[in-house]
Amino acid sequence: MNYQTWLPVYERILADFGYDRLADERARDRLADLVTAFDESRLDRMDGATVAVAGAGPSLESEAAVAADADAVIAASAAADRLRETGVGVDLMVTDLDKTPATARELTRAGVPVAVHAHGDNVPAVERWVPRFDGEHVLPTTQAEPRGPVRNYGGFTDGDRAAFIADAFGAATLRFPGWDFDDPTVDTIKRKKLAWAERLLHWLERRRGERFAVLDGRRADVDPI
Secondary structure (H helix, E strand, O other): OHHHHHHHHHHHHHHHOOOOOHHHHHHHHHHHHHOOOHHHHHHHOOOOOEEEEEEEOOOOHHHHHHHHOOOEEEEEOOHHHHHHHHOOOOOOEOOOOOOHHHHHHEEEEHOOOEEEEEEEEEHHHHHHHHOOOOOEEEEEEEEOOOEEEEEEOOOOOOOHHHHHHHHHHHEEEOOOOOOOOOOOOOOOHHHHHHHHHHHHHHHHHHHHHOOOOOHHOHHOOOOOO
């Protein structure tokens, strides 16, 4: 994702949630202080592959076979633990450290890459956890302008950011187990974030010329980007 392409969308997200761009940039810079550049060739297995982008919704366990059948699996946050409990391994975890940071640490120490995201209100978590990770396996990301070793592939929530990462690394087909846009258990802010995730996936599928099954029956109601 070219940052200039992402920037207008990012500005709309900032305005909609009232986020502070400078706070995002400070978080990015703090993360940059704690990491080194990630060897992106380690994710080459996604090129031309079917990639499962696993969300942590209630449907994940019932749809775990979708992940098991994929060539590569990217797990958004807590989906990593839940997939592993069903016997499905993950090739990349995407997290802003708000849930299961110990799992992220464990994965890096086992040689599994983890995309660690810094944003305006998670600096304490970044400072606490990133030094405990095996730095060779940390892929640092931001939603602000990329700088130094910190990359911006597009995306806002852990889930849709995982999809943008898969796209950036050449995935041929994306599958979406564990995505529940209408999850009744989430709070108001999470529901708003899910709406943005839906919009971003709709944008991504148009950019890719692919139709994501997770959006079937929903496209007419999505506010397009």
